[in-house]
Amino acid sequence: MTSTKDIDLKGLVRTIPDYPKPGIMFRDITTLLGHASGFKACVEELVKPFHDQRVESVAGIEARGFILGGAAADRLHCGFVPIRKKGKLPAKAIGQDYELEYGVDVIEVHEDALSIGEPVLLVDDLIATGGTAVAAVKLLRQLKAEVIGAAFVIDLPDLGGRARLAELGVECHTLISFEGD
Known part of the structure; x- marks a missing residue:
């Protein structure tokens, strides 16, 4: 093995x-x-820096963030919160706009998904420009949750997403980097 x-x-x-x-x-x-x-191995490495921190929920961004976030929540023995595209959640939700290359889109989370001060880890497959991740952090903070960090499998460092999260005070953990993309 x-x-x-x-x-x-x-x-x-x-x-x-x-x-x-x-x-x-x-x-x-x-x-x-x-x-x-x-x-x-990917999931183990993704959650490794957070084992010693208090994490009560993992928030995953649609769609690959659901796969990784669900597995991360299982490893961290906590709940999972889906962050979805507008109109996909069945109960009352709050939304956050983010910029696309040609326009604006919206992501949403259920308004009762997290408690005030709840420590949450944001998970997705890739951080590029950071637009979706920044919007997700803003959404989680609207719920008054404590974003303890963000974890991504892939970083495209030349696109600056990691720096955008740092500007918000969110530590970013990544496993793989592809320069020049």
């Missing part, structure tokens, strides 16, 4: 050139998720 420490997570990420448009190098984690030992 392979030790999870011997897994090359970066090697399990598939790169798809020119998707969803020319010039983009899409980092596809479905190949990592489909590799049992790789997925296990």
